[in-house]
Amino acid sequence: MYWTLVASSPGVTLEIGRGRACRMGVEPGTWSAREGHERERQDMKRQSEEGAGKALGETVGDEIRRLLVDGELVPGQRLSESALGERLGVSRNTLREAFRSLAHEGLVTHRPHRGVFVTTPSLASLIDIYRLRRFIECRALRDAWPGHPAVRRMREAVDQARASREREDWGAVGTHNMAFHAAIVALADSERLDTFYRQLSAELRLAFSGVADPQWLHAPYVEMNQRVLTIFEAGDVDAAATLLEQYLSQSERTVLAAYARDGGPDA
Amino acid sequence: MYWTLVASSPGVTLEIGRGRACRMGVEPGTWSAREGHERERQDMKRQSEEGAGKALGETVGDEIRRLLVDGELVPGQRLSESALGERLGVSRNTLREAFRSLAHEGLVTHRPHRGVFVTTPSLASLIDIYRLRRFIECRALRDAWPGHPAVRRMREAVDQARASREREDWGAVGTHNMAFHAAIVALADSERLDTFYRQLSAELRLAFSGVADPQWLHAPYVEMNQRVLTIFEAGDVDAAATLLEQYLSQSERTVLAAYARDGGPDA
């Protein structure tokens, strides 16, 4: 059966329905690397080929996100369109599209005619982010259903953080700690809230990247996460939420102090 | 005083400091209209000239946002790059950059190789949005300081909504009602939360646009806003928050019913 297509106001068309299924045959096109950074450039292409229907622009965005959390790009850095485009093997236009997404997430800051810069979190940003974390996480924990699937994610995050601490892999400890909090937010069962929280995390991570001493930033909280989880699983959600709030306030003080010392305005 | 520029890893440069101020002389370039939609095209250009350093791409995004809230673009519509670009007088590349921002806000949905569509809010989205509204607004109201400047915005929104109701301008009633709720969120004094809520509002507005009968969607809530405000100003924040929660739940039921009737899957 076929449905008809109804045109409307100029510049737009209204899709009513669609026809039958279609074939999916794909023949990967050849791609020639030129000079320098060939590995990364091929990675981009391959990822885009394997990724199910994802546009190259989005793949580039993911790659830049990775460079950010890996600390290869540090706050304050200017991202030159031509140079970064060359490095990633994409054109300026494609890169600019990726920049727009990243700017919307707050990871980079777009200053017209001046360029795109890795966002330097301000003291006000940190305070704002921590206020929101208390706002969101505590409420999510308090209202949670103890049997929620995300509880399992909380448990896994704590275990993995502990394992990473044994290996003294402080970066991984930070990652798993953050996963613990993301799981708390997931208790609220809101897709939009999860997305929002992911942005907050990414921005917070930027602030961490400037701190000289990641061990003290992450290690102490493994046990605190464990305690929150234990109390929560015991069924005393109010106590768990209260503890979480104290915990977040303490974390905030630590981060603010470290920021003032290492990652301040003189990045 | 001049600071030096320090280069780092390939593809990026690190800006340490900057030189002196610079002149701002601007000579507006000529721009030739060709055929059709000349008014809109010139509007874009003029706005971009007047706007302080805003890139044309962002101006285009704002324009599309306007078309969306004005109902000129309805959910489900496909936005052709060439046609819409022609209509707005911008190139495809510029338009695509604007699309990326809009997609990130959830206003449009990007389906690779298929095009950009005005987002059709699902039932699940509406439920999610309303849950978040209760989550955010009630807490913001409960924790608010009664002397907060946003209280004045709440009052103004109620007054303007009432005035618009007299004129039977239901679209404006909806706008001011939403401004009332945005003001409530502003009580929390969080820049990020405000941005997030703005997105939720925009998405909700999309859902409204498909509803046939805007009067019943907006008119009843003018008085409820008034009551919430009165109780809040009287100092009983808990009662105000409780009333707001009931109010939001009722609104949700109304919207869901209207959605199921008018704006359902058969858009």
Next chain:
DNA sequence: TTGGATATTATTGTTCAACAATAACGGTGG
């Protein structure tokens, strides 16, 4: 007629080259 495979077409994805516009830089002269 039905169903499935193949060709066609319109659109998106991406690159490239070119130019306009601008901010930063360097110098000059007071």
Next chain:
DNA sequence: CCACCGTTATTGTTGAACAATAATATCCAA
């Protein structure tokens, strides 16, 4: 030290071109 011009590198934007793909139309056989 400051204000006033050129220079220059970068971003902003365009248009054309081509590749890649989804949707459509065509065809052929059962």
